[in-house]
Amino acid sequence: MLSSFNQEPICYQIRVRGQLDPRWSDWFDEFAITNQAGDSLLTGAVPDQAALHGVLARIRDLGLTLVSIQPAGKNETQSSS
Amino acid sequence: MPPSFLLTKLQLPALRPGLVPRPRLLKQLNTGLDGKLTLVSASTGFGKTTLASEWLRQCGRPFAWLALDELDNDPLRFLTYLVRTIQTVQPGFGADLLETLGAANPQDFDPVPIHFLEMLAAEIAAVSTPFLLALDDYHVIVRPVIQAVPQFLLNHQPENIHLVLVSRTDPPWPLGRMRACSEINEIRTADLRFTPREAAEFLNNCMRLGLTEQAISVLESRTEGWIAGLQLAALSMQGQPNPQVIITSLAGSHRFIADYLIQEVLEKQIPDVQDFLLKTSVLDQMNAALCDEVTCRSNSQATLLQLEQSNLFLLPLDQERNWYRYHHLFSDLLRIKLGQVHPGLTTELQRRAAVWHSSQGRRLESLHYALEAGDIQMAERLVAGNIFLLFNHDEVGAAVRKLEAIPVSMVIDKPWLGIARAYLLGNNQFQKSYQILETVAANVENMPESAEKGRLRGHLEAAWADIYGLQGDVANTVYHAQQAEIWLPPEEVEMRAANLAQWGDILSKDGYNPDAMPILEHALELALQADRPHSVVMVSAALAMGHLSAGRLREAHQVCQQALTVTDDYQRRAGQEILAVAMNYAILARIYIEWDEMEKSSQLGFKGLALSERLGQIGTEVMCRNYLGHTLMFQADPTQAMQVYRRAQELAANISPWVEQMVVSLIVDGLLDREPLDETAVREHLRVYDEGQTEYPLMLKARLLLKTGQPAAALEALNKVLAGMSESVARLAVRVHVFRALALQAIGDEASAMAALTQALTLSEPENRMMTFLREGRAMEKLLRLAERQAICPNFTRRLLAAFAQHVNPVEKPMTIALPEPFSKRELEVLRLLATDLDAPEIAEKLVVSTNTVRTHVKSLYRKLNAHNRYAAIARARELKLL
Numbered sequence: 031m032l033s034s035f036n037q038e039p040i041c042y043q044i045r046v047r048g049q050l051d052p053r054w055s056d057w058f059d060e061f062a063i064t065n066q067a068g069d070s071l072l073t074g075a076v077p078d079q080a081a082l083h084g085v086l087a088r089i090r091d092l093g094l095t096l097v098s099i100q101p102a103g104k105n106e107t108q109s110s111s
Numbered sequence: 112m113p114p115s116f117l118l119t120k121l122q123l124p125a126l127r128p129g130l131v132p133r134p135r136l137l138k139q140l141n142t143g144l145d146g147k148l149t150l151v152s153a154s155t156g157f158g159k160t161t162l163a164s165e166w167l168r169q170c171g172r173p174f175a176w177l178a179l180d181e182l183d184n185d186p187l188r189f190l191t192y193l194v195r196t197i198q199t200v201q202p203g204f205g206a207d208l209l210e211t212l213g214a215a216n217p218q219d220f221d222p223v224p225i226h227f228l229e230m231l232a233a234e235i236a237a238v239s240t241p242f243l244l245a246l247d248d249y250h251v252i253v254r255p256v257i258q259a260v261p262q263f264l265l266n267h268q269p270e271n272i273h274l275v276l277v278s279r280t281d282p283p284w285p286l287g288r289m290r291a292c293s294e295i296n297e298i299r300t301a302d303l304r305f306t307p308r309e310a311a312e313f314l315n316n317c318m319r320l321g322l323t324e325q326a327i328s329v330l331e332s333r334t335e336g337w338i339a340g341l342q343l344a345a346l347s348m349q350g351q352p353n354p355q356v357i358i359t360s361l362a363g364s365h366r367f368i369a370d371y372l373i374q375e376v377l378e379k380q381i382p383d384v385q386d387f388l389l390k391t392s393v394l395d396q397m398n399a400a401l402c403d404e405v406t407c408r409s410n411s412q413a414t415l416l417q418l419e420q421s422n423l424f425l426l427p428l429d430q431e432r433n434w435y436r437y438h439h440l441f442s443d444l445l446r447i448k449l450g451q452v453h454p455g456l457t458t459e460l461q462r463r464a465a466v467w468h469s470s471q472g473r474r475l476e477s478l479h480y481a482l483e484a485g486d487i488q489m490a491e492r493l494v495a496g497n498i499f500l501l502f503n504h505d506e507v508g509a510a511v512r513k514l515e516a517i518p519v520s521m522v523i524d525k526p527w528l529g530i531a532r533a534y535l536l537g538n539n540q541f542q543k544s545y546q547i548l549e550t551v552a553a554n555v556e557n558m559p560e561s562a563e564k565g566r567l568r569g570h571l572e573a574a575w576a577d578i579y580g581l582q583g584d585v586a587n588t589v590y591h592a593q594q595a596e597i598w599l600p601p602e603e604v605e606m607r608a609a610n611l612a613q614w615g616d617i618l619s620k621d622g623y624n625p626d627a628m629p630i631l632e633h634a635l636e637l638a639l640q641a642d643r644p645h646s647v648v649m650v651s652a653a654l655a656m657g658h659l660s661a662g663r664l665r666e667a668h669q670v671c672q673q674a675l676t677v678t679d680d681y682q683r684r685a686g687q688e689i690l691a692v693a694m695n696y697a698i699l700a701r702i703y704i705e706w707d708e709m710e711k712s713s714q715l716g717f718k719g720l721a722l723s724e725r726l727g728q729i730g731t732e733v734m735c736r737n738y739l740g741h742t743l744m745f746q747a748d749p750t751q752a753m754q755v756y757r758r759a760q761e762l763a764a765n766i767s768p769w770v771e772q773m774v775v776s777l778i779v780d781g782l783l784d785r786e787p788l789d790e791t792a793v794r795e796h797l798r799v800y801d802e803g804q805t806e807y808p809l810m811l812k813a814r815l816l817l818k819t820g821q822p823a824a825a826l827e828a829l830n831k832v833l834a835g836m837s838e839s840v841a842r843l844a845v846r847v848h849v850f851r852a853l854a855l856q857a858i859g860d861e862a863s864a865m866a867a868l869t870q871a872l873t874l875s876e877p878e879n880r881m882m883t884f885l886r887e888g889r890a891m892e893k894l895l896r897l898a899e900r901q902a903i904c905p906n907f908t909r910r911l912l913a914a915f916a917q918h919v920n921p922v923e924k925p926m927t928i929a930l931p932e933p934f935s936k937r938e939l940e941v942l943r944l945l946a947t948d949l950d951a952p953e954i955a956e957k958l959v960v961s962t963n964t965v966r967t968h969v970k971s972l973y974r975k976l977n978a979h980n981r982y983a984a985i986a987r988a989r990e991l992k993l994l
Contacts, residue, residue, distance in 0.1 A: 048365060050367050051366075091279070
């Protein structure tokens with residue numbers, strides 16, 4: 031019965047203002063952190079929407095400015111990490 | 112101990128010195144007072160809470176403040192805190208609401224029933240002055256069922272309340288519509304940002320940095336007025352000979368400013384302080400001793416004071432500055448740094464915090480940190496053999512949730528955690544407890560034989576005994592308690608004491624049982640030997656009950672008084688209550704009724720009620736309600752008495768039919784005290800009895816016969832009761848003799864009546880059982896006059912007659928417990944529509960009648976329901992099961 035809830039993890043790319051040290055990645059559910067033109071890209075897979083919102087709440091609680099968020103292909107995750 | 116969790120949640124944060132005055136925002140806030148809602152919404156570090164608390168202090172209206180946390184996503188907890196918060200404005204607010212919440216099952220409040228919200232709104236409307244209700248950190252509320260509560264208040268808003276939400280996210284309500292109607296006043300990020308002027312004020316006046324205008328402008332634009340950022344920047348520059356260096360590097364950097372600055376701030380501190388900050392960041396709340404333990408140092412007290420003085424995001428939680436916490440953003444950042452600087456240390460620090468809390472007897476906090484550290488082994492060890500300590504905590508519900516949060520797969524081989532869960536559930540979810548215990552028992556049986564296995568068996572048996580005991584199942588309780596006593600290691604005196612208390616208690620269930628006393632006395636010995644005040648108090652209650660059922664009021668009184676002394680001592684020493692003392696209050700309430708000290712009795716009854724509600728001990732709560740009901744009934748307030756009784760009956764029905772039967776017996780007994788007699792109400796309740804009768808219901812039937820002018824039949828019934836009694840059942844016998852005396856007198860056999868009365872008086876005098884006589888009213892008074900003339904028990908008789916003189920003609924309040932006049936079909940239709948959102952014209956339209964007709968029906972409904980408004984009428988109708 032549980033199998034119907036088992037979704038494939040979805041990859042997201044979240045852009046926040048300011049350069050974050052990559053060492054923060056374990057704080058963002060293992061999202062990989064790369065810097066790009068003064069912003070940080072957080073790229074990673076989440077099991078479901080609830081987990082994604084958890085990451086967003088963390089961004090909010092740290093006072094980071096959210097710039098964009100979009101689904102990303104699996105390849106991107108691999109290449110960025 | 113940390114300040115009570117409850118109190119810190121309801122306390123407006125202390126104003127820190129050196130705040131930037133923000134008159135423009137205060138003015139902006141004041142303009143919104145006439146609207147429904149003030150929303151202060153911005154992300155972390157913009158000074159929302161500081162602004163809101165400053166405003167409330169000077170807005171000129173009373174206010175209630177509630178700081179929310181994640182645990183408040185539980186509707187019962189949220190509502191309980193909400194009501195308690197409003198009590199800070201209006202003492203005594205919503206006592207009935209708390210009562211409802213205390214007795215409710217979680218599933219009944221998920222979602223929150225509309226009629227409860229209506230009652231809440233009605234009670235708020237009745238608060239005498241307009242006030243502000245502020246909910247801080249509202250963003251932690253994520254469950255829609257709770258979001259619905261403030262939303263309901265906004266839609267049905269009583270006019271005297273203004274809601275203030277302080278939140279990192281906007282609430283999910285139609286804010287646009289509210290803006291259009293100018294119902295909402297918003298303070299948002301753009302408003303909260305420091306203006307260049309405020310930034311200058313902060314940097315140069317508060318932080319005394321002496322920066323140039325240009326430097327300030329760089330900082331202001333780089334932080335975009337983010338106050339936490341500015342504060343971090345200021346801290347990194349304090350004492351720096353050349354702050355310009357930092358400003359220049361900030362201006363050129365793209366780094367996340369908090370990340371960058373925390374590094375700067377940390378590096379500026381001496382290594383010792385750096386180390387302290389990082390290591391204590393794992394703590395939610397801290398005092399010096401805890402910090403010492405976690406950081407392995409001895410100067411934490413000085414460091415904490417120093418941190419507070421240097422504005423290092425450390426907030427005192429109490430006036431004495433014993434307990435502190437970091438600003439959330441600051442501790443979040445520190446925790447990240449900790450992970451970077453000392454990978455893997457976090458769990459070790461959490462474990463140390465767990466160990467410290469455990470050494471302080473703060474088991475629940477200890478468990479919290481152990482679970483945070485993911486150390487299920489430690490959690491298991493903490494619980495092992497210490498299950499009882501989990502009970503003496505204000506927040507048993509939180510403990511259950513924490514235990515339930517552990518994945519089942521992880522506890523399947525952790526029998527102690529399993530047993531603890533079963534205990535914590537035991538109070539109102541018997542089925543679930545059974546299942547857990549079955550699983551644990553099966554696992555334990557598969558273990559190889561060992562001392563630990565025997566110990567576990569003992570605890571399992573004790574847990575079974577406890578659960579069966581709560582339900583009044585004598586045979587099973589006794590069996591399992593015996594088994595537990597066999598298996599429990601002799602040195603586990605505390606557990607054994609509790610187990611024996613349970614055993615003795617159940618033996619006295621149906622009245623005096625001589626076998627119970629040695630068991631109970633042994634239990635108290637063990638509890639004293641364990642030197643645990645909590646056990647002593649709990650076991651004392653069981654022993655006192657034993658004395659009570661043997662009719663030894665004075666001894667019961669003495670045992671309870673000793674328990675109160677133990678509790679007081681402990682409270683002075685440890686600053687904590689012993690919640691289990693509730694049962695002792697209940698017993699004392701009972702004794703004082705018998706001694707005709709009704710005021711004392713209701714005081715203790717209410718005390719016991721409040722405590723048992725908090726503890727979730729429904730058995731004790733039922734007892735407290737029974738005795739409170741009795742005092743209210745006797746003080747001629749039958750309506751309120753019935754309310755108290757009715758809730759007792761509901762609770763009792765959840766425990767077992769036996770307990771419910773006991774409550775009904777007491778209700779009937781209370782109703783029979785009243786003159787004139789409401790025979791319908793009595794018979795209505797008597798119907799609940801099954802025919803496999805014990806003595807008490809039989810006696811009550813006899814009492815009813817007596818009161819309805821059938822003394823011969825009553826006498827026959829009483830003689831039957833007496834014949835079936837053993838010599839030792841003295842407690843009931845007193846009243847049998849009293850009833851017989853009244854019956855004999857009524858049939859004209861005065862000599863026999865006097866003989867019976869003499870017997871009753873002789874039995875009662877040593878224990879001063881006055882109420883037994885007083886509650887029989889004028890018939891008894893007459894009889895006692897005869898006794899006085901014949902000098903039967905002269906002292907006691909005189910005392911009773913004096914008491915009668917005091918109790919004559921209590922002001923009779925009207926009785927509204929019986930069903931009121933019958934309702935017409937139309938009235939019932941109107942009643943059902945009243946329970947909806949429709950107003951009178953809409954109801955009229957639905958029923959195709961005129962609005963005036965509806966009003967007439969409503970008026971007559973109010974009269975029949977003895978209600979003054981719609982909410983009360985609906986509540987009353989629900990009580991009467993009309994809805």
